[in-house]
Structures are given as C-alpha cells and as structure tokens.
Amino acid sequence: MTDHRDLFPTRLESERDMFPRLDPVVHSRNQDRWDGPLGEEALSRYERDGFLWFEGFFSRERVAPFFDELRGMALDRALMDSDQVIVDPDSGELRSVFAMHHVSERFDKLTRDPRILGMVRQLLGSDVYIHQSRINDKYGFKGGGFNWHSDFETWHAEDGMPRMRAVSASLMLTDNNEFNGPLMLIPGSHHYFVPTVGHTPEDNWKASLKSQRLGVPEKNPLQRLANQGGIRAPKGPPGSLLLFECNTLHASNRNLSPWPRSNLFFVYNSVDNLLAEPFCGNAPRPNFLGEREKLEPLAMYDNFAPFQVVTA
Numbered sequence: 001m002t003d004h005r006d007l008f009p010t011r012l013e014s015e016r017d018m019f020p021r022l023d024p025v026v027h028s029r030n031q032d033r034w035d036g037p038l039g040e041e042a043l044s045r046y047e048r049d050g051f052l053w054f055e056g057f058f059s060r061e062r063v064a065p066f067f068d069e070l071r072g073m074a075l076d077r078a079l080m081d082s083d084q085v086i087v088d089p090d091s092g093e094l095r096s097v098f099a100m101h102h103v104s105e106r107f108d109k110l111t112r113d114p115r116i117l118g119m120v121r122q123l124l125g126s127d128v129y130i131h132q133s134r135i136n137d138k139y140g141f142k143g144g145g146f147n148w149h150s151d152f153e154t155w156h157a158e159d160g161m162p163r164m165r166a167v168s169a170s171l172m173l174t175d176n177n178e179f180n181g182p183l184m185l186i187p188g189s190h191h192y193f194v195p196t197v198g199h200t201p202e203d204n205w206k207a208s209l210k211s212q213r214l215g216v217p218e219k220n221p222l223q224r225l226a227n228q229g230g231i232r233a234p235k236g237p238p239g240s241l242l243l244f245e246c247n248t249l250h251a252s253n254r255n256l257s258p259w260p261r262s263n264l265f266f267v268y269n270s271v272d273n274l275l276a277e278p279f280c281g282n283a284p285r286p287n288f289l290g291e292r293e294k295l296e297p298l299a300m301y302d303n304f305a306p307f308q309v310v311t312a
C-alpha cells in the first residue's frame with residue numbers, strides 16, 4: 001500500500017524548525033545487487049557531504065560537442081520559443097533549457113553512460129529513470145544567480161516526489177572557476193529537511209525558474225548549516241562531474257566574469273520513488289520539469305561506441 005502521507009511539510013504559513021532526514025543517503029547498503037564502481041571511501045564521503053566531485057571526469061574533447069550543440073540550439077527559434085526554454089529576466093539571454101535528453105540524442109546517451117549510471121544505481125539502490133534534465137547557462141557578464149535551496153524541497157512540494165531517493169549529475173561544459181558563478185554547496189545539509197515559508201501559487205514554475213523566491217530556506221537554518229558544514233564551490237575544467245544528493249542545499253552567484261559558465265544537469269530518480277500528487281496541492285507541473293510518462297528503467301549505453309554519423 002503506497003504511503004501518501006506528507007512526511008516533509010513545507011511552503012508553510014509560518015517558520016518551522018528543520019528536522020533530520022528520514023531516508024538513507026546511500027540506498028544500496030547491505031544490498032549486493034546494486035554494487036557499483038564507488039568504493040567505501042567515496043560512499044562514506046557522499047554520505048557525509050551529500051556530493052561527490054570528479055575533476056576532469058571526461059576529457060575537454062569529449063564534452064566540446066555538447067557545448068557546440070548548445071550554441072546551435074540557441075539558433076533554433078521553435079525551441080527557443082517553447083516553455084522548456086527559460087530566458088534570463090534581466091539580460092534576455094538563455095538561462096535554462098529543460099528536457100535536454102528529449103531534445104538531443106547526444107545528451108540522452110550521456111545520461112546512460114555506464115560510468116555515471118553505475119554510480120547512480122549504487123547510490124539509489126535501484127533502477128532509475130530521468131526525472132528532469134536541464135542546461136543552466138550563465139553567459140559572461142550577464143548570467144543570473146540561483147538562491148539557496150534544496151531541489152528535493154521543490155520536487156516534493158511541486159512535483160510530488162515522495163522520498164529523498166534521487167541524485168543530480170552535473171557535467172561542466174565550460175570551465176567552472178571562482179569568478180564565473182560556480183555551484184556552491186553546503187556539506188552535510190542533506191541530513192536535514194528545512195521546511196520553507198510561503199504559499200505556492202499555481203504555475204509557480206513560470207516565475208521560479210527565472211528567479212526562485214519560494215522554497216528558499218530562512219536565514220537562521222542556512223546560517224546554522226553553513227556554520228556546521230562550511231560552503232564548498234567545486235572548480236575545474238570542462239568535463240568535470242558533480243554528483244549531488246537531491247536534498248543538499250546549493251546556490252550560485254551571478255556571473256560577473258567575461259567567461260560563460262554552462263553546466264548540464266540530469267536528475268536520476270529511483271523507480272521506487274515515482275512522483276505522486278504535488279504535496280503543495282497544486283496541479284502537476286509540466287512533464288519537462290517532473291517526468292510522469294517515460295519511467296522505464298534506464299539501460300546503459302556504451303558511449304565509447306562512435307556516434308552514428310547520419311549522412312544526409
């Protein structure tokens with residue numbers, strides 16, 4: 001019998017204290033079936049910090065085509081005019097493109113790369129599917145920031161994600177340095193659920209993806225968790241990979257440098273954690289934000305096979 005109780009009440013009328021998470025961080029402990037490439041040291045670090053950083057996971061050459069394809073998409077008028085493309089409200093430049101794995105075969109294959117999928121299944125202890133994918137693009141001088149938040153808090157409230165059994169993979173398509181607005185994370189923050197204050201209006205996503213106002217923790221819990229765990233901003237060359245737990249608090253500053261910061265995100269959810277009705281009570285968000293149809297377990301794809309060059 002599926003449990004639809006809301007174990008993580010949020011978007012409340014008044015502030016409520018954070019409380020310890022109810023789910024394991026690594027879901028495959030004591031389950032040999034989901035063994036994978038991560039050794040005990042990496043699993044323990046993920047459990048402790050809520051993320052793993054792999055500098056230079058792929059070579060620059062390996063990710064260059066993804067960045068080139070992104071530039072090409074900006075010329076696709078039909079795509080640029082669709083709801084799944086978010087434009088920066090200040091600069092008018094591209095901010096995010098959602099459902100990249102539906103738009104591009106190259107991106108779809110990457111989500112099924114054995115080197116990533118093996119780690120993800122190990123962390124989630126099950127088969128997985130893609131809950132959401134996006135490119136977050138921060139042009140030089142213009143790229144906007146993202147307030148502190150837990151992705152799970154949004155996905156629970158607005159997509160009906162029942163439990164903390166999802167992980168985001170973020171592939172750096174450009175250099176991420178201290179100047180161009182790298183992702184910042186609070187190590188250990190995933191161990192607590194931080195309820196937030198504020199009623200969620202229908203179609204909130206039309207505003208929140210441009211500038212997130214709801215789902216931002218109050219300053220006191222942020223201060224406590226940052227004092228406890230510090231703040232980390234992993235930096236590295238294109239091809240670097242970040243895996244972060246769905247409930248790890250993260251944010252990023254505006255990009256005031258002349259250099260772009262483009263990162264690809266793809267979110268893996270356990271097939272045992274399928275979306276229910278949104279716990280905020282609103283209608284479900286569009287499929288490109290919270291997948292409710294393509295839920296088949298992802299099959300590994302060996303990305304070493306050369307891409308099929310389709311001749312005209």
Ligand code: 6CS
Nearest residue numbers: 134146149151154212289
């Ligand atoms: O609403 C969402 O699903 C998106 N919002 C943020 C700020 N991060 C996660 C996700 O892309």
Ligand code: FE
Nearest residue numbers: 149150151250
């Ligand atoms: Fe986020």
